[in-house]
Amino acid sequence: MGNSFAMLMDGFQTAFTPTNLMFGLLGTFLGTLVGVLPGIGPALAIGLLLPITLTVNPTSALIMFAAIYYGAMYGGSTTSILLNTPGESGSVITALEGNKMAKAGRAGAALATAAIGSFVAGTIATLFLAFGAPTLAEFALTIQPAGYLSLIILAFATVGTLLGSSRIRGLVALSVGLVIGLVGADLQSGALRLTFGNLNAIDGIETVTVIVAIFALGEALYLASRHSLVPVEVLAMKGKAWMTKEDFRRSWRPWLRGTAIGFPLGVIPAGGSEVPTFLSYGVEKALSKNKDEFGKGAIEGVAGPEAANNANAAGVLVPMLALGLPTSATAAVVLVAFQSFNIQPGPMLFQTSPEIVWGLIASLFIGNALLLVLNLPLIRFWVLLLKIPTHYLYAGITTFALLGAYALNNSTFDLQVALAVGFIGYLFRRFGVPITPLIIGVILGPLAELYFKRALQISQGDWQILIDGSFPKVIYSILILVIIGPLVWNFKKKFAVNKK
Amino acid sequence: MIPKISKQGKGELAFASSLFLLGIFVAWDVSKMEIPQGSSIVSPQTFPYMVALFTSLVGIALVFEVLRGRYATPDGDEPGDPFLPANFKTMAILAAAIGLHVILLEIAGYVVAATLCFWGVAFAFGSRKYLKDLGISLAFAGIVYFSFTKGLNINLPSGFFEGMLGK
Structure with a gap:
C-alpha cells in the first residue's frame, strides 16, 4: 500500500513535466473532439488517434492515451444527451433519460451531472486502480500458464454470451475473431496458416486495422445500406451547463452507487460497459423517490449510469495492466497502444516499466480533472461539432480510418484487410451480431494459444494439466456458473409465466 | 415443424x-x-x-x-429503420470509394486518393453539391497530408506532387 503511494507520487512527477502535461491536455482535447462526433465510440476514437502517437516517446504517448481514453468517454455522453444516438453501448442508458431532459430544456443539468459524475467516479475508480492493480499483478505472478488459459476462456465466455441480444450471436463474433487471430505464422514453429501465400500476412493481421475497420467502415457501409438518413435533430442547449442545489442533492448518491457498480464489473470480465450501466439504471429506478420521472428525464438516470460507465472504464484497466487481458474493445485498443511501443502489459509491467505505468495512472487523475475544467466551459464548442452534416461526417471518418490503417505499417495490404473487415462489420450489424467479442477474439486468441502450448509443454503433453491446481478449478467453476446460471434463471422465469 | x-x-x-x-x-x-x-x-x-x-x-x-424463428434484433442505437431492405446501390458506391482509395494511394498519392474517397463517401451518403464537396474533400485531404508529413513526420505517398511539394 505504502509502496503504491510512493510510486504514484513518482508517477505524478513524471506526468507533471511541461511536455507530458501538454500531451495530456492535447489528449483530453482530441479525445473529447473525436468522442463527441456521432458514430464514434471510445474504442474507435483511440484507434483513429493511434498513428498520432507513433512519433512521440512512449511515456508521453501513453499519457496522451490515458487522456484520450477518458476524453472520448466524456464526449460520448454529450452526444447521447443532445443527439439521442449513443453510438456505443455504454451510453445507451444515458441517452434514455438524458435526451428526455434535454428535450425538457434541462440539457445543462444533464450535461453537468454527467461531467461531474464522471469526474467523481473516475477519480475514485482510478484510486482503486492505483492500489488494486499492483496487488493483482503480484498475485498474477503465481498464475501458471494453465491458469491464464482458464482466465482467457472465462473472458471469452462472459464477453461472448453477455453482450447483445443473443448468446449464439455473441459466440459467432468470438469465433470469427479467433479465426482472424489465427492468420499468420505459428509463434513457435513458424508454420504458416491462412496466409494464402501472401507474404504480408505472415506477421498476422494488425489488431488496430481490425478495430478501426470494423467500427468505422462497417458502420459507414451499414448506414449507407440503410439509406433512410433522416437528419438527426440536435437539441438546443439553453443557459450554462450547471446544476442547481436540488440537482446536486439528487445526483451525489447515484454517482457513488454507480461507481460501486461500475468498477468491480470492469475488473471481472463482464463484457464492457453495457451490463454495469443497465444495472445502475435499474438500481436508481428502484431506489428513487421520483419513480414516475423515470422515462421522462430523471436526473438520477443520467448520474448513476454515467458514473458507472466511467468507473467501469477504470476497472477494465485493472486486468488490462495487471494481467495483460483486455475485456472490452476500448481496453483492447489501449493494449495495442502499449504493444506498439514494445511494452507488454501483464504482471511484470509494474516491475519492468514502473515509470510508464505509474505515469499513466497519475495522468488518468490529471486527465480527469482537466476534463472537468475543459468540458463544462467548452460545451458550446462541442455542440457545434454535432452540426456537421452526416455525409461529411462519414466521409471524414471513413477517410481517416483508412489513413489509420495505412499509416501503421505503410502498407496497402493493411488497407485491403480493412476493406474486407469492414464488410464483415457490415454483415455483423445486418445480422445482429455484436462487435466486441470479435475484437476480444482477435486479441486474446493468439494469447490463448500461447498459454495452451506452454501449459502442455510443462506437462510434456498431458492435457490433465489444464485443470490441475486450485486456480483453474475455481475459474472453471465460475465459468460453469456464468453459463448455467442464466439458463436456470430463464427456465424459472418461463416456468413462472406458464404457471400463471 | x-x-x-x-x-x-x-x-x-x-x-x-x-x-x-x-x-x-x-x-x-x-x-x-x-x-x-x-x-x-x-x-x-x-x-x-x-x-x-x-x-x-x-x-x-x-x-x-x-x-426456430429467432431472428436478429439489430442494435437500436443507430439511426435508420433496420427492417427496410438494404440499399445495395449506395453501399456499392461507398465500397467503390474505399476500393479506389486502396488502389490509388500508392499510385497517385495520398492527396488524390483521399480527396476522391472523401468525395465518393459524401456522394454515397446523398450529397449532391459536387463542386462544394470537391473543395471540402481537397481541403480535408490537404490538411491531413501536411499535418501528418510535416507535423508528425509520418510519411504518406506523395504521388504526383513529389518534387513539387518537396520531401
Missing part, C-alpha cells in the same frame, strides 16, 4: 451457413500446414483445429436458432 422462412430469415440462414463453411475451410487450410519436423510437443495444428471446430459448431447452432 419448420416455420415458413421469411426473406430476412433466408439472409440469416446464408450468413449462418457461411460461418459453418468458414470452420470447414479453416480446418482444410490447417490440414495443409507445413510443419517443421520435431519442432515441439504440441502440434501447431491442435489449437487451429479447435478454433475451426468451434466456428463450425457455432455456425450450426446459429442455423438452428434461425430455423
Whole structure:
C-alpha cells in the first residue's frame, strides 16, 4: 500500500513535466473532439488517434492515451444527451433519460451531472486502480500458464454470451475473431496458416486495422445500406451547463452507487460497459423517490449510469495492466497502444516499466480533472461539432480510418484487410451480431494459444494439466456458473409465466 | 415443424451457413500446414483445429436458432429503420470509394486518393453539391497530408506532387 503511494507520487512527477502535461491536455482535447462526433465510440476514437502517437516517446504517448481514453468517454455522453444516438453501448442508458431532459430544456443539468459524475467516479475508480492493480499483478505472478488459459476462456465466455441480444450471436463474433487471430505464422514453429501465400500476412493481421475497420467502415457501409438518413435533430442547449442545489442533492448518491457498480464489473470480465450501466439504471429506478420521472428525464438516470460507465472504464484497466487481458474493445485498443511501443502489459509491467505505468495512472487523475475544467466551459464548442452534416461526417471518418490503417505499417495490404473487415462489420450489424467479442477474439486468441502450448509443454503433453491446481478449478467453476446460471434463471422465469 | 422462412430469415440462414463453411475451410487450410519436423510437443495444428471446430459448431447452432424463428434484433442505437431492405446501390458506391482509395494511394498519392474517397463517401451518403464537396474533400485531404508529413513526420505517398511539394 505504502509502496503504491510512493510510486504514484513518482508517477505524478513524471506526468507533471511541461511536455507530458501538454500531451495530456492535447489528449483530453482530441479525445473529447473525436468522442463527441456521432458514430464514434471510445474504442474507435483511440484507434483513429493511434498513428498520432507513433512519433512521440512512449511515456508521453501513453499519457496522451490515458487522456484520450477518458476524453472520448466524456464526449460520448454529450452526444447521447443532445443527439439521442449513443453510438456505443455504454451510453445507451444515458441517452434514455438524458435526451428526455434535454428535450425538457434541462440539457445543462444533464450535461453537468454527467461531467461531474464522471469526474467523481473516475477519480475514485482510478484510486482503486492505483492500489488494486499492483496487488493483482503480484498475485498474477503465481498464475501458471494453465491458469491464464482458464482466465482467457472465462473472458471469452462472459464477453461472448453477455453482450447483445443473443448468446449464439455473441459466440459467432468470438469465433470469427479467433479465426482472424489465427492468420499468420505459428509463434513457435513458424508454420504458416491462412496466409494464402501472401507474404504480408505472415506477421498476422494488425489488431488496430481490425478495430478501426470494423467500427468505422462497417458502420459507414451499414448506414449507407440503410439509406433512410433522416437528419438527426440536435437539441438546443439553453443557459450554462450547471446544476442547481436540488440537482446536486439528487445526483451525489447515484454517482457513488454507480461507481460501486461500475468498477468491480470492469475488473471481472463482464463484457464492457453495457451490463454495469443497465444495472445502475435499474438500481436508481428502484431506489428513487421520483419513480414516475423515470422515462421522462430523471436526473438520477443520467448520474448513476454515467458514473458507472466511467468507473467501469477504470476497472477494465485493472486486468488490462495487471494481467495483460483486455475485456472490452476500448481496453483492447489501449493494449495495442502499449504493444506498439514494445511494452507488454501483464504482471511484470509494474516491475519492468514502473515509470510508464505509474505515469499513466497519475495522468488518468490529471486527465480527469482537466476534463472537468475543459468540458463544462467548452460545451458550446462541442455542440457545434454535432452540426456537421452526416455525409461529411462519414466521409471524414471513413477517410481517416483508412489513413489509420495505412499509416501503421505503410502498407496497402493493411488497407485491403480493412476493406474486407469492414464488410464483415457490415454483415455483423445486418445480422445482429455484436462487435466486441470479435475484437476480444482477435486479441486474446493468439494469447490463448500461447498459454495452451506452454501449459502442455510443462506437462510434456498431458492435457490433465489444464485443470490441475486450485486456480483453474475455481475459474472453471465460475465459468460453469456464468453459463448455467442464466439458463436456470430463464427456465424459472418461463416456468413462472406458464404457471400463471 | 419448420416455420415458413421469411426473406430476412433466408439472409440469416446464408450468413449462418457461411460461418459453418468458414470452420470447414479453416480446418482444410490447417490440414495443409507445413510443419517443421520435431519442432515441439504440441502440434501447431491442435489449437487451429479447435478454433475451426468451434466456428463450425457455432455456425450450426446459429442455423438452428434461425430455423426456430429467432431472428436478429439489430442494435437500436443507430439511426435508420433496420427492417427496410438494404440499399445495395449506395453501399456499392461507398465500397467503390474505399476500393479506389486502396488502389490509388500508392499510385497517385495520398492527396488524390483521399480527396476522391472523401468525395465518393459524401456522394454515397446523398450529397449532391459536387463542386462544394470537391473543395471540402481537397481541403480535408490537404490538411491531413501536411499535418501528418510535416507535423508528425509520418510519411504518406506523395504521388504526383513529389518534387513539387518537396520531401
